[in-house]
Amino acid sequence: MRIVEYELFEVPPRWLFLKVTTSDGTVGWGEPVVEGRAKTVRAATEELMDNYLMGEDPLPIENHWQTMYRGGFYRGGPILMSAIAGIDQALWDIKGKHYNAPVYELLGGKARNRIRVYQWIGGDRPADVGQAAAEKVNAGFTALKMNATSEMRLVDTPAAVEDAVERLAQVRDAVGDDVDIGVDFHGRVPKPMAKRLVDALEPYDPFFIEEPVLPEHNDALGEIAQHTTTPIATGERMYSRWDFKEVFEDGTVDIIQPDLSHAGGITEVKKIAAMAEAYDVAVAPHCPLGPIALASCVQVDACSPNTLIQEQSLDIHYNETSDVLDYLADPDVFDYHEGYIDLPTNPGLGISIDEGTVYERAEHEVDWHNPVWHRDDGSVAEW
Structure with a gap:
């Protein structure tokens, strides 16, 4: 079994879904996103998938995690860790389906x-x-x-x-x-x-x-x-x-x-x-x-x-x-x-994604960003 394809879907209200498909037709889903930074995390996810995971056996998840994390000289932070998170979710979804068991x-x-x-x-x-x-x-x-x-x-x-x-x-x-x-x-x-x-x-x-x-x-x-x-x-x-x-x-x-x-x-x-x-x-x-x-x-x-x-x-x-x-x-x-x-x-993961709804809603532009607040003196306040 090898990873042969992946797709990313920006969907409302502010989410990014990842679909990973293997050579035997097994599909795993993940959600790699930073709210308000979906496009940035999308690029990081594509980079990890293309550089490390395409063509690989999806089952040795720990090794894949360590490769994605330690394979780059710079590591950590919300963007990289969110990209890794969504890929990791999809790999566990595939592994559970492969062994016909819930991830837990x-x-x-x-x-x-x-x-x-x-x-x-x-x-x-x-x-x-x-x-x-x-x-x-x-x-x-x-x-x-x-x-x-x-x-x-x-x-x-x-x-x-x-x-x-x-x-x-x-x-x-x-x-x-x-x-x-x-x-x-x-x-x-x-x-x-x-x-x-x-x-x-x-x-x-x-x-x-x-x-x-x-x-x-x-x-x-x-x-x-x-x-x-x-x-x-x-x-x-x-x-x-x-x-x-x-x-x-x-x-x-x-x-x-x-x-x-x-x-x-x-x-x-x-x-x-x-x-x-x-x-x-x-x-x-x-x-x-x-x-x-x-x-x-x-x-x-x-x-x-x-x-x-x-x-x-x-x-x-x-x-x-x-x-x-x-x-x-x-x-x-x-x-x-x-x-x-x-x-x-x-x-x-125990869920079945309605792919028709995902494909349909991904056709619409999604551009959610959190508000930027200001105090009464004009200085920026934490949201």
């Missing part, structure tokens, strides 16, 4: 029977979150996540802090104490304000505080943690086990959130999850992306004993033109019930 069975077997998921509420500038929270809980979700704030000044006003507190209070009042509420700082909160916010939000018992500062300021996490007992989560903008090594050794982070389409794919995130287990750190993979990324997350979740919960992007505010289930021939594979999804039993 090839990674040691299941550590659980189902996986808890959470649902996004609100938007980039969160509003009406109380009503949205009640609707999602009524739909069966037991965990939610929301943005804490919009853009903030380097040192902002008491009113800005109170606005964030009031939003979380609305959600807590709407759903009660039996529902978990993650609060995402999105790296948009400067360190002085992060210290204030984690303390001010604590009376409403957040499930976790996500990315309280940008990863380049991870050295501040210890100081921020001194202001709260709320678990601290981070990791969506960290791309390899070497990026995570320091936060494990520091001991401040309670939950890591590697992204299966950014952090080297299934091969790398399984290793990151095993490292986290050694430090008593939980895993909650980041996934505001498409169905292939989510399916890849589920495979690692299934066989990682320290998986806490899984992000998924159904009805997220980015998915205005297409949603997660639109590209699946059988959307029931992600049947959300009682706040969980069952483990898939089909081979490979």
Whole structure:
């Protein structure tokens, strides 16, 4: 069996899909993308496929991963690691289909029977979150996540802090104490304000505080943690086990959130999850992306004993033109019930892509870029 063909599809709302075909007709799918940089990751994926993988046996995945990572003098970072991630997903999809087993069975077997998921509420500038929270809980979700704030000044006003507190209070009042509420700082909160916010939000018992500062300021996490007992989560903008090594050794982070389409794919995130287990750190993979990324997350979740919960992007505010289930021939594979999804039993990634929908929607121009925010003095704010 050899890799004989690959195709890349930019599809709405902001995703890039990779289809890899082998000489015996087996097809594997991956999702190599950086949101807002799809064309850049596409070029990196083409380079890796053309230089390393065309004509190769797809099954020795570890060797292929090491070749793609170490074969270039310059390595790491979001573009290269996202390209590797999508290719890695497709190779695991092929391998699972070759052996007629879900990927998690090839990674040691299941550590659980189902996986808890959470649902996004609100938007980039969160509003009406109380009503949205009640609707999602009524739909069966037991965990939610929301943005804490919009853009903030380097040192902002008491009113800005109170606005964030009031939003979380609305959600807590709407759903009660039996529902978990993650609060995402999105790296948009400067360190002085992060210290204030984690303390001010604590009376409403957040499930976790996500990315309280940008990863380049991870050295501040210890100081921020001194202001709260709320678990601290981070990791969506960290791309390899070497990026995570320091936060494990520091001991401040309670939950890591590697992204299966950014952090080297299934091969790398399984290793990151095993490292986290050694430090008593939980895993909650980041996934505001498409169905292939989510399916890849589920495979690692299934066989990682320290998986806490899984992000998924159904009805997220980015998915205005297409949603997660639109590209699946059988959307029931992600049947959300009682706040969980069952483990898939089909081979490979466990999903069947509706290729007709992929080809049709790839005909349309996709040019998603995240907003660029400015403060009232004209300076650029973190989004």
